[in-house]
Amino acid sequence: MTTPLLSSDRPRFDSALELGQFEAAGPRLVLVGAWGAFFELLAGKQKLTGGRLLLAGEDAQAAVASGHVGLVLADSPLPTTWTLLETAAHSGGLCGMSRGEAARAIRELGRQVGMTEQLNRPFGKLTPLDRRLGGIAIALLSEPEVIALEEPFSGLEPTARAALAKSLATVLRGRSVLVSVAELPGSLEQDSFVQSSDEILFASDRGVTARARYSELTAAGANYRVVVLRHADELSARLAELGYSVQPRRAADGLGVLFSDPNAHGTRPLLEAALAMDAPIVELSPVQLRPDAGG
Secondary structure (H helix, E strand, C coil): CCCCCEEEEEEEECCCCECCEEEECCCEEEEEECCHHHHHHHCCCCCEEEEEEEECCEEHHHCCCCCCEEEECCCCCCCCCCEHHHHHHHHHHHCCCCHHHHHHHHHHHHHHCCCHHHCCCEHHHCCHHHHHHHHHHHHCCCCCCEEEECCCCCCCCHHHHHHHHHHHHHHCCCCEEEEEECCCCCCHHHHHHHCCCCEEEEEECCEEEEEECHHHHCCCCEEEEEEECCCHHHHHHHHHHCCCEECCCCCCCCCEEEEEECCCCCCHHHHHHHHHCCCCEEEEEEECCCCCCCC
């Protein structure tokens, strides 16, 4: 049996976030929305107060320190006066690599991400794109089993986003990866990358509220995700009767539903059904990707 890339057994964070219980196979997952606490956990800035969270079978709290996960935060705290070669020597030493091994590895990774000429430049003098690519190269240095990237497309200009997407397609090929984005739809370059995912997981401060494949989100008709306080199963059945298409994958706590509206009913029948079934709606939001995002 294949080990799920992300396995959540009701973990509770310092921030009071609860992800619920679910498994997502991967090997490429896109995380949309409020996943900041998850990345803070990986970075050692939060702890779980209960439950369990696994990445490819390993405890998420210790996964980065053990070398099991390579982490790149949205604002990686890399020393501005260090070069990529110097940073690689330090990072490689922490995971048992010699300076020569680290230098060879970072030169190859630098070639893959198009940073051969930037290896000897201080991080503080690099462009935002090159700083991000440099952080990704460092995270890949020890060949971790999983790569976790926090909002890699944020804050970049269109040409830089396109270059980043091209580099990610090269260095992430064949790897297990979790990539977060703030929202969907986003930029054309971001959404094109999202298209390559195996599954998309949406989270709010209430936890994981919807799950879907990219193909399901780009099908005809608008898509919505709704979170109710109770009676989600009954509401799902009623929505299907009304002509909505309800996705089979459920949110972690069973109270989030992702559905599409192929017949353009709008949301009024949904609201009436929820009211009639005593299923109070606490969140309702559209999810619509560009049909041509893979161009």
